[in-house]
Amino acid sequence: MSTYRVRGKGRVDASKPIVFTFDGKPYTGLKGDTVASALLSHGVHLMGRSFKYHRPRGAIAAGSEEPNALIGTRRSAGRFEPNTRATVQEIWEGLETNSQNKFPSLKWDVGAVNDAAYMMFSAGFYYKTFMWPRSFWDKVYEPFIRAAAGLGVSPTEHDPDTYASRNLYCDLLIVGAGPAGIAAAREAAGKGLSVVLVDENAEMGGSILSEPQAKIEGKTSWDWLSDELADLKAAGVKLMTRTTAIGYYHENLIALVEKLTDHLPTLPADTPRERMWRVRAKQVVLAQGALEKPLVFHGNDRPGVMLAGSAQTYLHRYGVKVGNSPVVVTSHDSAWYAAFDLQDAGAYVQAIVDTRAQVRQDLQAEARSRGIPVKLSHTVTATGGRLRVNNVRVNPLSGTNVGAGQWIKCDALLMSGGWTPSLHLFSHTKGSLAWDDDLTTFLPKDTPEDCVITGASRGLWGTEAALRDGATRVGEALAKLGVEATATEYTVADDRTGSGVMMRELPTDRSPGKAKAFVDYQNDVTAKDLRLAVREGMRSIEHVKRYTTNGMATDQGKMSNINGLNIAADALGKKQPQVGLTTFRPPYTPTTFGAFAGYHRGEHFEVVRKTQIDAWAETQGAVFEPVGQWRRARYFPKAGETMDQAVTRECAATRASVGIFDASTLGKIEVVGPDAAEFVNRMYTNPFLKLAPGKCRYGLLLGDDGFIRDDGVIARVDENRFHVTTTTGGAARVLNMMEDYLQTEWPDLNVWLTSTTEQWSTVALNGPNAAKLLAPFVEGIELTEEAFPHMSCVNCTVAGYPARLWRVSFTGEVGFEINVAAPYGRDLWEKLWEAGQQYDITPYGTETMHVLRAEKGYIIVGQDTDGTVTPADAGMDWAVGKKKDDFVGMRGLKRPDLVAENRKQLVGLLTEDNSWLEEGAQIVFDPKQPVPMTMRGHVTSSYNQGTTGRPIALAVIEGGHSKMGETVYIPMPDRTIAAKITGTVFYDPENSRLKI
Amino acid sequence: MIQIHCPYCGETLPELEFAYAGEAHIDRPESPSAQTDEEWAEFLFMRQNVKGPHFERWRHLHGCGRFFNAVRNTITDRFYITYKAGEPRPDLATLLEEDNK
């Protein structure tokens, strides 16, 4: 048995030894140990290095509030996690753990030179140190910041674990299974309510686990606890351990993270590592307890310096003495019990140092009876020891005078600055807090949520008080649930109650300016930093926090917020509530990305929408690109082809014979009803009232501000039915906008809107042979210029399928779009593909589609427009109905700014040296002007794979329409490119190719 | 996550089903062409940006699809009421008084 293990103490199983490693060295612990308790049982206090100064650090606490003892844990490939709290991680056979922030070793660390340079890294050092000289950035500052950024090391491998999420609805959720939480659950149990009791620890019981001496209702506290938990379970209360309430959100939505496997030696099959519960509770009881405050003095971070209450937890819960010759320093009664218990467990307590002059007589008598030296009115001014505390400097206090120091040898220093109610979740509810002068702490006041807070979380002390309060306070919640409460009156013998005084930094006879008295251990913030921040002008605690980083560590200020506030308030000469408390935010404890992501990983991260023809494109080796949520074929490379080569070939083949294109992703909205024509006419700029059934028209959609929002071809299927198409990415937005106008501005119109995007498969054929290829498949219409001219639509049969056949073109070639019921799309496509072989039919993707349309000057909304482009800017005044009374955007187009001179207008660009322009490149008029130059526009589209034999580009340029033939310049990092402004149509300006 | 009562469905459902749709009770003028530039700019751009109870529109996007109106406190996210589009603007003082009870 290891040296510091105490036989007969603790809840660990002495018959079940477990071997794990720490920095490669094997250690034996017992089942039930955490990494911290197991290491402490071997006298190992040094567990890590601090983040900024690389100071040696050990566990200061025994629970999830631990700021120092952060370790890396590893199970197998991919299962590495940095910054695990050693005080929470349970050991299992084979667990590998490692210390962090050390180089080359934990005991001898190079980064500790930062510690020697302490004065340089004081408050606000991030803001000051890296200001100058500028040349230091690359070589000095950035590498330093990168090396120092973050704790531990990120995992590099894919996480093989799975994470689950669930919803849970219950009547009553109780957070915290200490005495108050258990008493609350007891009142609610067996009354027909669904009750959930959660606790972040492996075992329920909270402080009871560390207080075996107490007798509750005549039983030992541990017997009472196990009986009570069994009863609750039998009564149907859902008990959840290793489950942390990480956040309290609106309307009693609480997020719980349940850890399912981190404590297991072998991973059970099909079990997620963690499960995120979204609990919607009708009523909530918060019973999170209180956290012990460290004392602030020079050297309070040395390994072996620890919270007194945590030492008690190590003793009673894990059977571990944290030292054989500890010294206790305190301003609160509770630490006296730690001294007594350790002495009774075989340690020799060297002294109880209490800053107070008056301490309860019974405590002093207990100390005397055990032979423990007591030093009242004393302070601690320093500690010694390199990697572990080995002595402590104690000085007498008289008034504000600090007397001569005396060194006392020790192997642990246990401190207590009193207790802070845990108000994290209460604060998440936007609950208000009230400062309590007696307890020198904030207490919970009002909350807008259906929630009560009980026990040590509201400043009560002692098991009996917590039990009674839990039983009483839950009554409010039960009453709202329509259940009468009884408020059991518990009786506890050998209860430990007490009180204390608040200390800021402990008084010292040394220069406080040189003291390394830590307030935020994890971020290495000292009392001196806080005072410096105030001297440098920080007035609000929020500013002090950000300037010093106090409370910004992953412990969320659990250790540091109140001490930081007390010191800042003192430095400002104000009362604490006037300085304010920083806001607690979720999550309560560090939470894995996996828990948040849940099932939404890999292919489940986002929906991928695929058309009916997508699988065909895949078999043809298409390269895909995401467009909105759609996966679209971008191009169809033949063996050895680059994208440019493939697109050039696809473009040429389409213009030469026929290309086939999957247009199914276009948004489609069916507009139906007696007022359908009126509605479409009001929404779009173009006139639609007189569009005859069987005809298509291009439609331009504006916002009421006059800017282009979307476009698409609209077919009048019959008198009261329009088939509207939208851009692929704009479908949902357009439907939302249409619904908005229809429902809220024109509810008198008798119209129905239905999204039909996924109901149709749309196959586009383009090219001089398109009609020849398609004609044999079509029944019901002759594909001649006379019978079916450009911009016609008809209901007919294609390849035996009922179809809406359109004669439209987005390429400048003869074009058809065949809409059939979605499931028939693949078959139709394959039939056309087969028959098309005689015409060398070529499938093309979105890239070729973009090139072909750009050659014709057809815009793509969102690429050539950016939300500030009007129809006139885009050269599309022809699309705006001149005789309409109103349409969305009509009044907007007359706004002064939209009719002003010199707006950016869409034009073509041809580079003088035939080079290709980058999309997004900025355009200037005078290339010789000094930097920063006046930018006059930018390139919106640019291609060099087309049929014109040279690169073409579209651009928006100030006053572009009146600058035809002028030269503009595009400055690039390596050179400046000259380009001539042209019209936007680069190919077949007479539209002769649209004729069959 | 907030829960929102859809006045059309008559059910209180998670916020995820809904989409915010800007300030409520801003009517598009009957004859936009008759509007002065100032009036049209007022309609297009000027909004209250309230700190506190705010009249606003929501859409039950992943439900019935209807737009409706609500009074929500922008500080606390509390919904005092939701009501159908076209119904009159409720009296704020009365709403707040009822909420206090």
Ligand SMILES: [Zn+2]
């Ligand atoms: Zn609804």
